[in-house]
Structure formats: C-alpha cells, structure tokens
Amino acid sequence: MDAIQEKSAKKINGFIMILVIIALLIVDYLLFRQSIEPISVPLLIISVLLFCFISISFNGFIAVQPNDSRVIILFGKYLGTVRTTGFWWVNPFVIKKSVSLRIHNFNSEKIKVNDLHGNPIEIAAVIVWRVVDTARAIFDVQNYEQFVAIQSETAIRGLATKYAYDSAEDEKFSLRGNPQEIAEELKKEVQSRLDVAGVEVIESRISYLAYAPEIAQAMLRRQQAQAVVAARQKIVEGAVGMVEMALKALSDQNIVKLDEDKKATMVNNLMVALVSEVQAQPVINTGTLYQ
Template sequence: MQEHQAWKVNGFVMLGVGLATFVLGLLLLLLSGSILGAVFFVVTGLIGPGFVMVQPNEARVLIFFGKYTGSVREAGFFWVNPFTIKKRVSLRVRNFNSEKLKVNDAAGNPIIIGAVVVWKVVDSAKALFDVDNYEEFVAIQSETAIRSLASRYPYDSHADDVPSLRGIPDEVAETLKREVQERLEVAGVEVIEARISHLAYAPEIAQAMLRRQQAEAIIAARKKIVEGAVGMVEAALAHIEGQNLLQLDEERKAAMVNNLLVALVAEGDAQPVINTGTLYS
C-alpha cells in the first residue's frame, strides 16, 4: 500500500453548486410541480456528503466501497466523492514515552531502562491499512527495540574500547533511532528522535553494583596514576642523564625512582626528609 493524492474539488465552488441546485429544485416544485425539481433536490442531497475539511498536519484517507482511492493532505475545504468513507489520520509530531522496562544488559545485569521516541506519520495509507492499529504498533515495536538495545550494551564500562549505555549516549540514541525506524517503516511512520530517558540498575543489585562501580573506578584511577607516574619518572631520569646533571649508579637510581614513585603515587602529601650529613662520634 502506497499513499497517493485523491481527486478533489474546491469545496466553496461545490457549495455554490449545491445551493444553486437546491434553489432551482425548490422553484421548479413550487411553480410547476415538475419532477425535474425533485431531481435537483436529489442532486443537492448527493453533493452534501462530499464536503470535507482538512486541518493543517492532517490527512483524510478516502475509501470507496472497500477500495483505497487516495488521501487528501492539503489543508482547506474540499469536495470529494460523496460515496467514500473519509478516515482522519493525524500527521502531527507525537511522543511515545515508554514504561520503565526491566531487562538484562550485555553483561547479564538486570537494569531498568526507559526511552522517549518522537515520531510522526508520513504515509497515511500504510498507517491505516498495513497495520491494525498504528499507535499501538508504535508502542509495542518501540519497547521491543529498547529491549534489544539494552541487551547489546553493558550498563557501564571503564575500558575505553568497550562501549556502554552510559558511556556513549549519543551513539546509543542513534542506534535506538535506527532500530525503531526499521521496525516502524511498514507502518508509514518516521522516527524523528529516540533517546534513553531513564537508566539505572535494578533495585536488587543496585547497592552491590554501586560498590563494584566505585571499586572499578578506584582501580582505573590508580592505574592511570601509576602509568603517569612511571612516565614522569622516566622523563626525569632521561632529562638528568641527558643534561649530565648527576652521575647516578644503579643503586642511587633505584632509590630515586622509589622516592619519586612514592611522592607521585601516594594519596597523602609526601613528607620530605632533609639529609644534613652523617654524624661521626
């Protein structure tokens, strides 16, 4: 099924025609009692059901004895085939706010996730004839896409090469939009935006996962600190040796490396020890 434009006539023109046939029929019946007056009345009665008013961002789908004959998308007052059924389809932008769904992420952890999908109908024929109820179809398929997305990514990750729901929100939103669009294409619906609106661990593991996140964050931070400290020590030794500032044997070099690492890695402030010489008795 594909939407196409329906045949229509300016409604004000046909309104004038209807008034003219009514007046002519009335005059003929009153003046001569002619059967032609009755015919004009019948014509007027047939013209009346053909009037339709279309508001902005709205479509009227016309069905003639079970057959789709076209859609009227242009806003205004028109006259169409009076024997058609005229079904209204809104083309306005709408929001679907999903329920908070409990699903398992890629790591198998239960999480609570919700999303907002912004959508609109772009093909009134598909929306009306290719699915049973396009609004309900949008809701069900959007929630299915959200579940599929949640199972594809972990909730969180401290590794740079592992994408997560919290780590790459823009990419996750784009992936969700693409997946929802693929599912709603059959209903003539365009997805304008799809974005996660709620994301949290399930209550039964929330405290445990919070402690785990804190531990992972501490480990990741300490790893970065150690890597940075080692790099600073290497640079300091290379600078000292390159400038010939000091001649250090292996034992003194090891002592300097130890002292520098302690000063750089320690959580508290380093306490300097001043060497004032050796006291001989």
C-alpha cells in the same frame, strides 16, 4: 497480497460546490412552486429527489488543516487521500478517516531488561515519528499509534540485550558510553519495525538508563573500584615518568653521581612520595658528625 500504497483522491473546490448547491436550491424552489400550481406529480417527484440530493451533498464537504489528511473510502474501496490544505468537496457517500501528518513523540515507560552481561537494568527512550503513508497506516495495521508504541518498546528491549550497560573496553560500544551510536542503532531498529505501518522515525534517543534497584549499590561500588584503579594507574604512570626525568636530569647535569643502590633508594623514596595518598614529610639529611 500487495500492500496498499497511498494515492491522491479526486476532489472539488468546496466554495465552488457551495455555489452549485445554492443554484440547485433555487432550481428546486422553482420546480416546487411549479409543481403545486397546478399540482404536477412528476415535477413534485423531481423536486423532492433534488432536495434529497442537495441534503446529502452537504456530507461531502471537508476542511483539511496543515499537516492533516483525509483517507477516502467508498463501500470498502480505497479511493485516495486528500493531503492538500483547504476546503474541499468529495463524494458524499464515502467514509472520511482523519490521519494526522504532524510529528509525534512516544515516551516509553521504564522497561526492566537484562543487558548483554545479564545485568538487570531499567531503560526508557523517546521516539519521534510521523505518518508518511496514510494508506498503509490505516489498512495495514489495526491501530497505527498503538502499533508504534508496542514495536518501539520491543525494539528498545532488543537493543538493550545487544549491548552492555557499561564496557571497560574502549573498542566496544556500551549503552552508557556511546549514546550517539546507540541512538542511531535504535532508530534503525525501530524504523525496520514501523515501515509496514507507513511511519517514518525522525529521531530516537535513550531518555533514562540505570541499573535495577536490586543491583544498583553493588554496581556503584564496582564503578567506584574501577575509577580508583584507573586513577591509580594514571598516578603510577606519571610518577614513573617524573622519577625517570629526575634521574636523567641529575645524570646529565652532573649534580650528583649515584650508584645502583642509591638509585634504587632514591626511586623508592620518590615513588612513595608521589604515589602515597598521605602528604609526604621531608627529612633533611645534614650528613654525619664524624667523617
């Protein structure tokens, strides 16, 4: 069965219909007066039927606000949607279902799920969405707002299992290290699930991300250890460069000539002084007493 597509419903300006109903009321009043003096059964029946029609006609008035719509249904058949802002009149026998076209925010609860490496994490996201096809939102899903909530949470769970919380390799995406890329991936994932409901995803982003409490302390220590290793690596790289620069400067400017043993001793002393966490204490060598 083909999906129902939104179409425009037939409508009449509400103010014009008010004038028509007022005119019908006047006609009905005149018919009623004529039907009782003298009594005329046919005119009385026409007057009563006209009054019933006028009474029912008031049910056809609708007021559509900006970013609002009315889905028109007649005896189970979809007639169309009124999106145009204003005061309108439609068939009084139809069912009019209101569908908001405004932008909505869905804030998910904190979801506990395992990431790519199997680590339990807690994640939550914000999904910004709106209805773009009112017919599909009403007829293709049971409750489109509830559908958005359930499918969004399912997409968040699926995304969390595809990426690691934090990756040590720069070429791989991670939930914490690549928020922009993850947000775009989440948007695509949610949109693919909500197309059936006529919903457009405007924006999606992770609003909360943390390790689960049972492993939070262990993961914090691991992150601290990784940070220390990375810092040490930078320090060693910088120290090696400074030692190389010092030896080259001494050699180029002929300040002192060092053999291999003295170079090794100097390198050892400089590396200890540069890499050590404790501030180095200089020792001044004034030479030997006897030459």
